Amino acid sequence: MLTVQDHELVAAAIGEAETRTDGEISVVVAPESDSYADAVLHWALLVALLPLALFATFPDLLHWATAFVHEPWGDEAPPLRLIVLFLLFKTISAFLVAWAIFRLPRVRIAITPHETRTRRCRRRAIMVFQVGTERRTATRSGVLLYLSMAERHAEIVADELIQSKIGGEEWGEAMAALLAGIRAGQPGQGIADAVRLIGDVLATHFPYTGTDPNEMPDRLIQL
Template sequence: MVSIAISEADRERVSAAVTAAEGASAGEIVTVVTEQSDPYHDVALQWAVLTLVLVLAWAAAFPNWLLWWRETLLGSDWTGTPSLRATLFFLMALCLLKFTAVLLILRWRPLRLALTPGVTKHRRVRRRAVALFKASAERRTEGRTGILIYLSVAERRAEIVADEAIMAVTTPETWGETMTALTAEIRQGRPADGLIKAVELVGGVLSAHFPRSADDHNEIPDKLIEL
């Protein structure tokens, strides 16, 4: 099981970094860290279905092997003569056994995660980040300057989702260095350090485009959100 491994001291460090970054800009930075963005149960089902299909393909390509296994495991045909019904019943039982075995094996989360395609992880992490941004930061600031830094530990992936005013003056490439710094730290087992670096870099971009005004006030709490 993947552990978030963020101490109380780390939480305070991240919150302090957010406060400092917001002190030089009108932006509002929301930091969220989660152990995993999705359980990927459907991935286990897909692997089980693939296994079932492969068993059927094997039986079609090598019928003699199917008969050999049937006779080895069950002995000679129950009726004493070759039986299509008995062979099909054996094949059905074999498919069901393999299907169930794969589902049970993939209940172990690390293996299920390892067998999840990278594109699927990216899509699920992005979807979760967008949903959390809509709930926590989107249009919750007067100048539409909210931004979410989202870290999903198990997938070792991060996302940055920004409000409309920030999107108008930035591109996805703007956050390249931030994403690199964040993911590099998590791979080293230092998620808090990664978040702090990301906050500092995001704060630099925000201060350049949205300098803090005299009447600016904190519109979203600076604390780290753990899910």
């Protein structure tokens, strides 16, 4: 969780970094980048099929289970109908229980493949950049630092002009500082350190000329 002090720390870091560069730095923190509802559904369906697989592998277990339910009620219900209803009940019950468990935030993140989480964080970062940062500056020099808390994943997205001069590897130290702060339980400090390092990179390629106005607010945006 980010505190008021964290917001102030990041805002100060953005202001300081932008005194050294014509670039504009935007910071956005999201609780998560996706609901991963498809992953929850896929795993719940898989669990729902387990009773069917179990009874198909061990038919005697199915006969024992249906007999246990059927015998106290006599012979009114046809065995085939009882078996179908029994399997249907087991399948639906397994699905509902699994779906409820897999929807828990930490479980939902854990069952989603790492590649999927990374891809969707990147997609969300680009969307946020396009809405709030891209081409919002006269010199096309905006940079977005995007952090998704649930996935503990960060992305740096930059305008075309910056991408043409700065390779992705140059953001490495900033990403490392950010993740180090998160692991240490100090996300605000990690973000502020990352902003300063982003400022160092921008100052190298886009030094401050005094002619580029401050076109974006120097603050952390928490979605």
